[in-house]
Amino acid sequence: KVNTVEGYGLFRALSGTVKRLRTAGIINTSAKRVGGIVCEIYGGTIENCESAVEIISTFNGDALTGGIVGRGSGDGVVINNCLFSGTLKSQTAWNCIPIVGWCGNVTYITNTLSAGKLEVSLYASGTPYSLARNPGNAKCTNCYFLNQMGDINEGSVQVTEEQLAGGEVC
Secondary structure (H helix, E strand, C coil): CEECCCCECCEEEECCEEECCEEEEEEEECCCCEECCEEEEECCEEECCEEEEEEEECCCEEEEEECCEEEEECCCEEEECCEECCEEEECCEEEEECCECCECCCEEEECCEECCEEEECCCCCCCCECCECCCCCEEEECEEECCCCCECCCCEEECCHHHHHCCCCC
């Protein structure tokens, strides 16, 4: 799918619960606020889900793009037992983050792994993070990432491919 409209994902907006879902495919976008599962979540829950989506962004600026969620809004967003195994690609957009592109309010991320490929530019304003942007609102517990991108979110740990393959992380 080629996207030119701001705010794109399988679900554009969500305030409920999504469970046991796997998304895959390619999103080519020249717009911002893109999520591999949901563009914007308002106090909802994403649980036991995987985003294997490849997001290719030609947006020039702060992309607010996440491998699972573009933007978490509202109180009590929960991302639990999820996996990002897709790819984020861009040479012009920044703040393409593996799990959540922007935590507007408190976002609880637990038992979640980012094992996707990151082929993004790390320049300009804003610091990229390993799992979720706006770290004061990202409450990570028992979270892991394979490829470090920018600063590490508190409550997350980098792992190796050997640790994943051997089941050590489980």
